[in-house]
Amino acid sequence: MGVSFDLQPEQYLGLGSGGHFGCGFEKCQTRTRGHPLPSLTKCFETASGLKVNIWKSGLCGVNASPTFLEMACTFLICRIGSIPFKYLGLPIGANPKRLATWEPLLEHLRGRLCSWRNKHISLGGRIVIINAVLNAIPIFYLSFMKMPVTVRKMVVRIQREFLWGGVRGGNKINWVKWSVVCKKKCNGGLGVRDVRIVDLSLLAKWRWRFLQPGRPLWKVVLMAKYGNHISQEVDWSGVRIPIVASNWWKDICSLDEAVESKNWLADSIGRKLGNGLDTKFWTTKWMGNAPLALLFPRLFSLSNHKEGMVADFSEVVGEDRGWSFSWRRELFRWEEDLVVRLREILAPAIFSLESDKWVWTLDAEGNFSVNSAYNFLLEEFDLDIVLDSEGREVLEHIWDSPAPSKVIAFSWQLLLDRIPTRGNLVLRGIPLSDVPWECVGCAGKMETSIHLFLFCPAAMLVWSEIFKWLGVLVIIPPSLSSLFEARNASLFANGSFNPKVIADDIKILSWKWSLARVKMSPCMFYEWTWDPGDCLQR
Structure with missing residues (x-):
């Protein structure tokens, strides 16, 4: 965490069970006479009730000379750190595009398989283990980084060899395509989670968190670097990505292109109208399936308040609420017909005393969930029909039967003739x-x-x-x-x-x-x- 000594340090010291402090060391010599770095650790201990372990602490220098870094470590009595470093199990500062970044994860997966090497596990048991263990291990990594295609293929290979070859793996016959295995059980699959779709669903949560109220430090930093639009807009398809943007930010921006021919993320987020003070009338999708500026481009070009809020266009006449517009010239007859259509679309709008808020349209309560995003993306990518309606009905009864999981899995293979x-x-x-x-x-x-x-x-x-x-x-x-x-x-x-x-x-x-x-x-x-x-x- 970068700490500016022009601000109050105690605002940034609630870091949970661990903290990272960083500053420009060259400036630190002249700007920290009354606030030496050791006092930061003391403040952290006082604010959190935790004690900093000096022997486990390291000092990493960014744009700092080796001589000064060595002097600072001697002064702070800590070791010299290097980037990337591990924090809560994640390699901070590592390039997520490199295979070496993901090697610890792959070794962890292989290690879990080795722990079951002397046990006989049936096909039904292996299905449960893949979902409960092998698919759960990468979750923490996938919550922050987009998995490269090469690494994803290696993870799928580990899972596939375990499914068909048991704990010893090996070159066994893959009786069913992995894309079919990852289908829902009701569609002829085994319900194994698709790693790629899980990764996209977890990263989409960051886009949702950008839209939530509040200004946590991480959000303030990103807004300062990439613009305030990240907390105000849902459609980033036309946003220019800076050349100096991090790989993580590029992956977050590329989520809009996950599904071809549609912006699935923007289409899945809507605006729930409250008092209308925080929702832009023309450019925010709050009424209908698209922003009003796209539905009525002619009226948008003629409006005097292109950036106005919904409350600015609303007027109360007696006990009724209407809409007031300001145009830069008198409207033609056909343009007045557009206004009539616009008022018809706005008729169902209901105001309340609450603040406007974003809603996740894939959830009944409007709250984002990784599971709802996963199910939506799975339906978008799931184009192959494995079984007809009769086969799916038979399979549904089989999954609900009291038979052991290995017999149910065998019946699934038999229905697919595999x-x-x-x-x-x-x-x-x-x-x-x-x-x-x-x-x-x-x-x-x-x-x-x-x-x-x-x-x-x-x-x-x-x-x-x-x-x-x-x-x-x-x-x-x-x-x-x-x-x-x-x-x-x-x-x-x-x-x-x-x-x-x-x-x-x-x-x-x-x-x-x-x-x-x-x-x-x-x-x-x-x-x-x-x-x-x-x-x-x-």
Whole structure:
């Protein structure tokens, strides 16, 4: 934090659990006779109740000679620091475009994977870990810096290899595209957070904070450097970015271009009218989908008060509120028709005693949230249709079923036809011995997902047993996973593909799942085998 000794230092000493003081050292010699630098640390200790650890403190010089920096460190009894330095885990002063800046984050991700190396985690468990751990680790970095494309690909690669290869990773088959994995569950994906969209959503929060009332120090500094418009306007598409602007500021300004053909950020922020004293009538989007200057450019060019506030155009006549305009000349007939249209648009305007404020239109309460921004951007980027309406409905029931997560994940793969059947392995060029495409349950038929789980004679016998047991014609996830496990046992472990045994396994698994997941009265296994419907209705 830069401290000017022309101001009151105590205004800047509430820095929480840590602080950074900086000043021009050459000027400090002549301007700090009554305020030596050690007194700053004393003031900080008095104001915050915390104690400065001199042995952990460092002094970084900006445009200061090495000789003076060494002398200052000797005087303050602290070490010589260097830029970049770490503060709360973030590399302050580092170039976010360089890979070295992000290397600690990548090492942290790899380290977490190593801690699970000796554990077996199913596909369903890996999905949970990616969302809860691997996607949560970069959040702090992404809140302040835009992740370069190269780093983002490396993070996605770590997540992708963990999803399909387990904790040991490796070059495994990626059965589903990562863009599909990042879709919402209701749209055929796994609900894994897209790193790129998370980064954009977190950075968008800074744009929202610029518009909020108050003048915190960071906001004052940015306004002094880049202009007051950052706290007054939502559309920055036409704002010129200075050549000397920081990489962080360029990334903040580029948020408007995240979605092609539209300014998503400006369109998502509206103005809620209060007393009308802080809202510009013509240039602020407060009524309609665009500023009135864009809706009525002719009237805007004729107005005498182009920078006037809404309250300046409002007039009260008796108990009614109207609108008063001042033009630089008399209007033509067709221009008067424009005024009539303008008054019609302004008719729903309602004033109040509160101050005007910005609202986030993607949230019902008008407050910005990273989640609402993420969901909006995900819909904008999510153009591919993975499943039709019937497939999405089936998938919705599967996600709500009491089955374990690994079985639900397998059912998701099956609906997308992305399981390692012999037919799919041949399509991906995987060498197979003997007859590469033959089904293990019946000779001479190609092993596809539909054939293996529905039309194979052995599979139909399994379904027949289940239908007799349930008394209804339904397909449930336990049947699918048990069929596939029996197929793998027959193929790789010299097991038998016995429909009767498979049906008995399905009864046992469904009974265990129902006791663990479904809220019902406990029932004995023999009761479950006799009439599962009666057990579920208790």
